[in-house]
Amino acid sequence: MNQVNQHAVVFAYHDVGVYCLQALLDAGMHIDLVITHEDDPNENIWFGSVAKLCQENHIPYEIVERDQLLKLLPRLIALSPDYIFSFYYRFMIPVELLKVPKLAALNMHGSLLPKYRGRAPVNWAVLHGEVETGATLHVMEAKPDAGDIVDQIAVSIEIHETAHDVFNKVSNAAKRVIERVLPKLMKGEIPRSPNDLSRGNYYGGRKPEDGRIDWSQPAITIYNLIRAVAPPYPGAFTEFQGRVWILSKSSLPLIIETDLSPQVAQILKKSTPGLHLVDNRYFGLCGDGKVLELLSVEVQ
Template identity: 40%
Template sequence: MRMVFMGGHKLGKDTLQYLIDKRKDIIAVVTNIENDWYTGVDEVAEKNGLLLYKNVDVNSESFINEITALKPDLIVVVNFQQILKEQLINIPQRGCINTHAALLPKYRGRAPLNWAVIHGERQVGVTVHYIEKGIDTGDIIIQKSIDIGDEEYIDSVLEKVKDVYPTVVNNAVNLIQSGDFVRIKQDLSKGNYFGKRTPEDGQINWNNNTKDIFNLIRAISKPYPGAFSFCNNSRLIIWRAEVINQKEEESLLPNGYIITINKSGICVKTKNDNILITEYDMIDKTQIIENGQILKFKETKNV
């Protein structure tokens, strides 16, 4: 079965290499290199002597003509940054498939793993589905669920997902080649679409529920830009934190108030417990305390 692979990032790189190792017939590779985050797919393609398209508009007339001439049976998409339009989708006889880091129909759209951790999910997953006009709405071919801990950070979640991607995609290709599977139509009423996140979405509202603040910190920690707040107008980026019990006398303090600063970290009063910030970055750490006084974090808007 002749396949065109479209992808980016380490997820795309590892998956492409796995498909090659499994002797899949990859006739062309397409990748967009926006920054270092998306590199790697091109290296695998070049190392294996595959026809490579870099930074092309896949919906342009010229590209569609080239792909049509290649006569692919299937287009496989893994972490690709362009939306395929109908003319391109209709080229391969066996369709186009996409790999999405969520248990569809939940968390359609952008940053599904981040959103899942923000919402305190205990299970994430990987879905391979057919591409159609809608975003992540096509019939499901295969899914793999992944359990995560309620204190697990996004870097660990990414590692778990990264390990699953290549095998799930390969299994989906095998199913399509055999024809021995049932397409599962998505019930979109059981899921939601989430849009693109930006670094500024990580600003903490200290009036939110303590667990929600902790989940935000977990969800956008490294390798993402990190949750942040302001102390005396200096940005504090929070990489790691813990939820700790709140003493009765602390409950009267305003949310976002710095209770203590010591070797354990920065203890901040929140709505129903406290947050202990254990790993952080700040341009000027002297701004946390001024004239020996404990400062309050700047109040912020909701994420």
């Protein structure tokens, strides 16, 4: 199949959408239509704009609400694309649309499938203390993140990195995945390997309330929560002195007897788990008796 004849409809948003859409354009894929999201006025918009990229490249695009997606079916049938791509698109694409492309409907997911299927995969990976994640291009089916794997690239998660740091790495890995597999896709060839769902789990979306700190938990668990939801995400939080405090950065877990001064150690040994102000420094005493020094705090 001649690669100049490859046409696609793309559902895209966020940096992953920008990077992967640009990779399609660079490879010569003809983009018939892009579907993207309206920015949420309540969300911190720190990422690139798919709509802006479409405007700059004169690509037709539309913003379609979740309950309006099925109305795209006649238009997609008329376009008869070879591929549908989904790059960080936040709505489930109806199965009726996934059946339209002549070759395949492919989604880019921000984990090493089959691990961390579902929502917020980068945040969940950091929260669980993973040392590796990645980006996976896979075939879309009715069940989310369940189709065959086309290609994937791993990235490391360093112990000091926040979810934002890791997301940037995953976004770049997604671009490399697309660039690596595009020569085959442009020929109509779709590599496929099994996506063994028994080797991973499905995770739901995360809400700001999920950032509430439970100081009875071990220090490493709280440390991972803080970096998993650090800005630009809503942040981990706790109540202290009658107000809500956002905790954006902390030290690694500290041992009271060896890592703290005698004066600080003496006070914390007599304290209950929670946030404490000692010698003009903020410390979190955790359920396992270890301590986090809070390096970035903001009172609301």
